[in-house]
Amino acid sequence: MAxxxxxxxxxxxxxxxxxxxxxxxxxxxxxxxxxxDSRNVNNSLDDHADSNIQTVTPGDTPYTSAVxxxxxSLSHELLRGLYVEMGFERPxxxxxxxxxxxxxxxxxxxxxxxxxxxxxxxxxxxxxxxRVDPKLDAPQALCICPTRELVxxxxxxxxxxxxxxxxxxxxxxxxxxxxxxxxxxxxxVTAQVxxxxxxxxxxxxxxxxxxxxxxxxxVFDEADHMxxxxxxxxxxxxxxxxxxxxxxxxxxxLFSATFNDTVxxxxxxxxxxxxxxxxxxxxxxxxELSLDSVTQFKVxxxxxxxxxxxxxxxxxxxxxxxxxxxxxxxxxKSAGMLHEALVKYGYQVTTIHGTLAREDRDKIVKEFxxxxxxxxxxxxxLARGFDQSKVNLVVNYDLxxxxxxxxxxxxxxxxxxxxxxxxxxxxxxxxNLLCGDKDNMIMKKIETYFKHYVTEVPSFTSDxxxxxxxxxxxxx
DNA sequence: AAAAAAT
Numbered sequence: 001m002a003x004x005x006x007x008x009x010x011x012x013x014x015x016x017x018x019x020x021x022x023x024x025x026x027x028x029x030x031x032x033x034x035x036x037d038s039r040n041v042n043n044s045l046d047d048h049a050d051s052n053i054q055t056v057t058p059g060d061t062p063y064t065s066a067v068x069x070x071x072x073s074l075s076h077e078l079l080r081g082l083y084v085e086m087g088f089e090r091p092x093x094x095x096x097x098x099x100x101x102x103x104x105x106x107x108x109x110x111x112x113x114x115x116x117x118x119x120x121x122x123x124x125x126x127x128x129x130x131r132v133d134p135k136l137d138a139p140q141a142l143c144i145c146p147t148r149e150l151v152x153x154x155x156x157x158x159x160x161x162x163x164x165x166x167x168x169x170x171x172x173x174x175x176x177x178x179x180x181x182x183x184x185x186x187x188x189v190t191a192q193v194x195x196x197x198x199x200x201x202x203x204x205x206x207x208x209x210x211x212x213x214x215x216x217x218x219v220f221d222e223a224d225h226m227x228x229x230x231x232x233x234x235x236x237x238x239x240x241x242x243x244x245x246x247x248x249x250x251x252x253x254l255f256s257a258t259f260n261d262t263v264x265x266x267x268x269x270x271x272x273x274x275x276x277x278x279x280x281x282x283x284x285x286x287x288e289l290s291l292d293s294v295t296q297f298k299v300x301x302x303x304x305x306x307x308x309x310x311x312x313x314x315x316x317x318x319x320x321x322x323x324x325x326x327x328x329x330x331x332x333k334s335a336g337m338l339h340e341a342l343v344k345y346g347y348q349v350t351t352i353h354g355t356l357a358r359e360d361r362d363k364i365v366k367e368f369x370x371x372x373x374x375x376x377x378x379x380x381x382l383a384r385g386f387d388q389s390k391v392n393l394v395v396n397y398d399l400x401x402x403x404x405x406x407x408x409x410x411x412x413x414x415x416x417x418x419x420x421x422x423x424x425x426x427x428x429x430x431x432n433l434l435c436g437d438k439d440n441m442i443m444k445k446i447e448t449y450f451k452h453y454v455t456e457v458p459s460f461t462s463d464x465x466x467x468x469x470x471x472x473x474x475x476x
Numbered sequence: 477a478a479a480a481a482a483t
Contacts (some may be wrong), residue, residue: 383478
């Protein structure tokens with residue numbers, strides 16, 4: 001990493017910045033975040049992951065970035081969790097900026113963007129744990145996530161970090177048929193932290209099983225998706241309205257790696273209109289969102305069939321040598337087809353998508369996490385947030401496109417997918433399989449959007465070319 | 477198109 005990544009370089013005050021702050025500009029303070037350049041910190045979070053973070057804070061609450069966790073007045077038990085269980089030594093850059101904003105009264109809301117693999121989860125989990133009153137046996141912190149897999153993953157982080165705190169927690173997930181009990185029969189939730197999917201959380205609230213009057217902090221993980229995507233949006237807004245009714249001062253945290261300008265404006269408006277508290281913002285320019293540690297490639301192919309051939313003849317062998325691989329496909333159907341084809345050729349792959357039984361989904365993820373499987377085919381179910389450090393190869397079997405206009409790329413999903421590789425600054429590679437002019441056009445648009453050129457693998461039939469690519473990515 | 481939810 002070049003040194004100037006650490007200088008807190010301040011981008012020109014762009015339209016982006018002023019557009020975002022809907023507060024009168026006089027009261028908006030634009031902070032450049034200058035962090036003490038402690039290069040020799042052995043933090044498991046990589047400090048170069050968020051080089052330029054811009055923050056907008058309305059009003060006059062001053063925030064000083066935290067260089068050490070001790071500055072955040074955390075409980076001894078929580079500090080122990082951070083040091084002993086998580087292995088942290090000092091706050092990563094995103095933590096040092098966001099944690100003071102989260103933990104300083106009057107507990108303003110926060111819209112926070114940070115790169116993939118930079119440790120957003122640890123930020124909001126720490127926020128939830130530190131704001132819970134251990135003496136009160138009632139729901140005080142609630143976290144909403146788009147998928148079952150993300151709920152489970154976030155809960156694992158919470159349990160680890162909160163190991164010594166005695167804070168109680170529960171997952172709000174649909175249970176499989178075998179263990180089904182009607183909501184009305186279920187006992188009221190007394191756990192202090194709840195992490196769940198929107199459907200189940202709404203159901204619990206509607207059935208008066210989840211009280212919202214003691215909630216101090218509400219987190220939306222993958223917030224751009226949760227608040228802007230139809231289906232999720234309605235559920236999320238319903239949850240917020242219910243909470244604001246009983247806890248109008250509840251702090252709202254919105255976290256994601258992506259907030260495009262439209263969504264950013266929309267999301268700010270919702271938070272502003274529903275909650276009394278002002279909000280702080282933290283964001284990264286889109287040109288800076290591509291991870292330096294992940295090298296992207298494109299492979300041009302003559303027809304759809306050759307995609308399977310490339311996976312079979314090139315990717316599968318290389319994947320085995322390199323680490324773990326996720327192959328993203330657009331539909332469940334093509335997931336199944338690719339799966340069948342590879343199995344027929346004698347390869348070991350597993351496939352995950354939303355229509356599988358919940359227990360199967362859990363099992364497939366578990367096996368992948370344990371390293372029992374090396375190649376996982378997935379729909380966009382796992383595009384966001386899935387954190388498996390051994391994944392260093394991502395294949396876009398299909399490019400991510402907008403659903404009602406398939407000639408337009410879904411830039412956000414693209415970024416999330418490639419972010420499954422290169423967790424916390426690790427090296428990674430991405431192969432985009434392109435077939436025809438349309439794919440090339442979409443790829444070009446993605447490159448333009450992020451202002452990031454993607455190298456072409458010269459020949460899809462050449463073993464050497466693929467090896468060369470992985471060498472270039474630092475994987476061989 | 478995919479995701480979440482349960483009937």
